[in-house]
Each structure stands twice: as structure tokens, then as C-alpha cells.
Amino acid sequence: MRALCWNGINDLRVETVPDPVIVNPHDAMLRVTMSTTCGSDLHFIDGYIPTMRSGDVIGHEFMGEVVEVGPEVRQVRKGDRVVVPSFICCGSCWYCRHELWSLCDNTNPRADLQEPLLGYPTAGIYGYTHAFGGYAGAHAEYVRVPHADNDCFKVPEGLRDEQVVFFSDAAPTGYMGADFCGIQPGDTVAVWGCGGVGLMAIQSAYLLGAGRVIAIDRFPERLRMASERAGAETINYAEVDSVIEALKEMTGGRGPDACIEAVGMEAHGTGVQYAYDRTKQALHLATDRGEALRQAIVACRKGGTLVILGVYGVMDKFPLGVMMNKGLTVRTAQQHGQKYVPRLLEHAVRGELDPSYLATHRFSLEDAPRGYEMFKKKEDGCVRAVFVPSG
Amino acid sequence: MRALSVAVLRTATGVGFRAAFPAGRGVRPASEVNLSRPERAASALLGGVLLVRGLTRRSVGGAGIWVLGGILLYRGISGHSRLYEALGVNTAGVARREPGASEAAIEVRRSITIGRPADELYRFWREPGNLSRIVAPIGEVAPAGDGRTHWRVHVPLGRSLEWDARVMEDRPGELLRWESLEGADLPNEGSVSFRAAPRDWGTEVMLRFRFDPPGGVLGKAASERLSVVPGALAEKALRRFKSLVETGEIPTTERNPSARAGRGSD
Secondary structure: OEEEEEOOOOOEEEEEOOOOOOOOOOOEEEEEEEEEOOHHHHHHHOOOOOOOOOOEEOOOEEEEEEEEEOOOOOOOOOOOEEEEOOEEOOOOOHHHHOOOHHHOOOOOOOHHHHHHHHOOOOOEEEOOOOOOOOEOOOOEOEEEEOOHHHHOEEOOOOOOHHHHHHHHOHHHHHHHHHHHOOOOOOOEEEEEOOOHHHHHHHHHHHHOOOOEEEEEEOOHHHHHHHHHOOOOEEEEOOOOOOHHHHHHHHOOOOOOOEEEEOOOOEOOOOOHHHHHHHHHHHOOOOOOEOHHHHHHHHHOOOOOEEEEOOOOOOOOOOOHHHHHHOOOEEEEOOOOHHHHHHHHHHHHHOOOOOHHHHEEEEEEHHHHHHHHHHHHHOHHHOOEEEEEOOO | OHHHHHHHHHHHHOHHHHHHOOOOOOOOOHHHOOOOHHHHHHHHHHHHHHHHHHHOOOOHHHHHHHHHHHHHHHHHHHOOOHHHHHHOOOOOOOOOOOOOOOOOOEEEEEEEEEOOOHHHHHHHHHOHHHHHHHHOOOEEEEEOOOOEEEEEEEEOOOEEEEEEEEEEEEEOOOEEEEEEOOOOOOOEEEEEEEEEOOOOOOEEEEEEEEEOOOOOHHHHHHHHHHOHHHHHHHHHHHHHHHHHHHHOOOOOOOOOOOOOOOOOOO
């Protein structure tokens, strides 16, 4: 089959690779109908996340049609149109039973690579480094889905692929972020980053009862999207002296009740702190540039909630004392998609959430490297590129 | 890498060592030899590895590594350590310890929590077919009649270590302890024990085993380092046990390589 392969830093190519096969009894095989880029892919494309190997098939946000099932698969059937969260979850371990899905105990075959850094291994992910299991990714014609009964969600009639594909990752991640805020009716939530996850977090915060959502980014087209599509008030951090002062001004001097960071380890910013981070990361003295995260910590009201959705390495120079003295509650996780996908699909059916506007650019799988290039450089207002294997 | 060094060390303490240092033709007079055979082998081996590594690294650190490598290699070949001489240490006359009796034995303990009752886990472990699946990447275990099991553990370069083991203690739902029998390639002793975990966690399972290091001061140091390997293997076996019991399968990317063939897949 054809698949998008990582061949080294900034070297993606579409190649012919072996077809996946069903090996475990709960596996299903999907013909991918649509997959999409994710900002977290950029971290290993740029070489900031280790344990990639030459030839790795990438891509973890996808949907498709079931073409084959293993002998123990009971609910999912051949022909089903399904969306699959990016984390592979068994559904049986303690973490899955407690809806902490991305912490699943039983889906990372390379737990030994991950445990030294994290202390304990997490669930595996499709196409996202060998430390996260070394599973083949979904920017491909076919993908093997372990624990199919647990991880495949049937798509209701009447929804197009563009409306559904983001329920694999961007939407549940954003929704989880808003859920973590513990929003009380009328609360103000600030969201750093207006990419797919940030935009979904803004809409989710409103769905969960926020009074106001304030979005922070520097790209005018993304801020316009946050305002027009998601209904947020906006701050362009490149145009204000201080994001923190701007937020104070907008909130009667209190600060936002909750802050969601949806940027990650390659944050951009202005000023000395950003230059310092950028230099250290370029010299491989640090893995992360944490400008957005530091801002969120300072901006959050006292006793507020800080939610970290961005992907980080092992960041240094972290203002722990600020967090501690302000009594912030910190919530963070990789997405527990299996918990949120059913209710997101309900929102979609009721017409309350339609993420299809994220798909600003559509490519055939053969042109996926170009899609990533546009996505990375945010060319032509690209928010997300989607790939269609048969397109 | 670590797994490889186990195999190499074993080769060095066995055939390789004897071939390199035939009895009676030592480089130094016997009176000056103050290192035991296994320690000489370990020293020579470690020295050789460091020498090669150091030479392939063009840096100040690299130079330091190859100088150290050279010292260890010389020490191994000559059987003489100036440091030991100065400290009055002599390991040449140290007798090989009996299995299980030495204070230098290496013990490995690893635990995992599994969401099932202890009785079920105990029964699952006792099924020879299940045990084989659990240890599959590490080796093979098969019933050998007369209440014994035959173990074969793979080490790199196509070699393996084999032994027969017999259950010495059996408390259903609680503990199973076994010992290797006479003639084992690597004399060892081990147990798996089960105890209830708090709340709804299920059962805490501990896998423990103990084996003897090759001997000598450096040999012991090497073995302590090498205990990382059996520790990782024990952990892997426990994880496979847990996944098999909890989900009915073991996570794998077998036959579904992510990386290109030949670059190693899992």
C-alpha cells in the first residue's frame, strides 16, 4: 500500500510499504478514508521528539471503513464507517475502566522505551514514535486497529468525513481541556493557540457553559476563525505590549478563571524570554520553548485552573513557584478520546459542533508531504490539511 | 546493547577465555597473577570494548575511554592489577562460589498490579501453555516430566542458557517457588507471589529470581550492571502476563512494521 513515511528530520515521503495484517484477535483493519495533520507531528518532523525510525509510517488522526475483523471482535463489523481516537486502549485495565484512557496499561509494546523517562508507560499511539509503541500510522491506505470493539466509534448517518475526522483527536483533546476547566456558568476561559485543538477547546468551553472565551494567537486568519467560527474574543499577542495586561483589562483585573494551553513545545513569542528559549532549543540545550505556558501561568486568576494540552518534552525553567503561590489547579493529559467521542458525535448530530472548517486544505495522500509543508508554515491560512488516500 | 554484553561476557568466561589464555602459558609468572580467571576475562572484555569505542570517538573523552580500555585490557591479559597489588587485594585464589550460597548473588525483583483475583492469576501462571506465551521473547519453558520444567533462555549470537527447574514451594493463590537443578547453565532460584492490592486494583504480582555472578570483584560489578538485563526481562514477562490475562492478547506490532524492514521493528 501507499503510506506517508518519516525518513529523518524534515524528510517525509510517500512510499510503497507492506500492507498491515491482523495479528491479534481483537484487531480490525480499516481502509482509511480521511486522515489529518496534527501539530504534535511537527515536533518529531522537526526532530525534537526521539525514538522515530527511518521509514516510520506517521499519522494518528483518522477515520475509515472496516474491511476485516479479528476472530474476537464482536461489535464492529465489516463495512462499518468509524472514527478512531489516536490512543490505542484495551478497555479492560484499571485506567481504561476509570476513563483515563490514554494511560492504558496494555497497548504499548515498547513500554521499556517509555518507562525510563515517564516512570510508567502510557498507551500506544498510531504513528507517533517507538516510545509510544511503534505502531504504523494512518496516513496510509490501510491501518490496523487493535482492540477494535473498544476503539472504533460508528459514525452516524449524514455526517461528512470532514465533519468527523477531527473527532479522532483535535475535538476530544479540546473538549477534554474544557472539561478539565471545571467551568461554572459564566466563567471566563482563555485559550492559547488557535490551531485545531485550540479552536475545538474554545467551542467546547462554550458548550460546557463558559460565559466568555478569549483566544490568543498571532495569525490574523486563525484569530478570525476563533472569532467568527468559535465565537471567541481575541488577542493578537504580536500586537499588544503584554498579553497578561490585556487579559486583566478584559476581566476586571481578576484574570481568566481557567487557562488552556494548546500550543506545546515549539511556542513562539516576542521578547527576551522567547529569544532565550529559541536559542537553547536550537542548540539542543533544551527540548522546549515554553512561552505560551509561562504566560498562561502568570495570567490565570488566583486559585484558577491551568490546563496543559500542548505536547512537551522535559521543560526546564518552569515557574513552579508562581503556580504554587497562586494556588493554581493544574490539569493535563493526552486525550482520553474514548470518553468524549460519543458525546462529541451527539453534538455533531444535533448540529452544535461542526469542526469541518478546520480542514482548510485537502490533498490526495500522494501529496501529503506538500500538505505537511503548508501546515507547518501555515501557508495560505492553513489550519489543518486533510489527506484522502483515494483522492 | 546491554543484552549483547551478557552473551559476550559468557563467551569470554567460557571457551573464549580458555582459548586466549591457555593454562600454563600465562604472560606473567603465576606468583604475580592477582586476578581470578573470570575477573581477568571480564576485565579484558570490558577493556576491549572501551578501547574500540574510545578509538572510534574523536574527542578528549574518547581518548580517556581508550586509555582506560587499554589499562583494563592489559590487566585482563596479564592477570595482574597494580591497584589490587597496592591495596593488597588478590582475587586469583578466590574459589568459585556454590550456587545460592554466595552473598554476591544477584537478586532481581519486579512487581506489577493486575486487575484479577490472585487465585485466577495463580492458575493462569501454572498453565504451561500460558507460561510459554509469557516468556516467548525471552526463551522457552516446557514441562519435562516428574514435576520439572525445562527452561531455555535465549542470549544473543544464537546461544542459549538451559536448565531444569523444580517447584520447591507451592501455596496456591499465594506463592510458587522453584530452583534450578544440578547441571544448570546458570544456577538460579526464583518465585512468583500474589497478594491482594487495595481498592479495585486487583492483585500485586511479584516476580523474583536470583542467580550467581561470574565471580571476582570486577565480575560482581559487571553482574550488578548486567542485572539491568534480567530486570528488564522480568518486567517484560510481567507486562505480557498482565496483558494476556486482562485483555486476552499481548500488544505487538509484529508483521505490522512501522519502520522500514531491517531497521528493527517490535
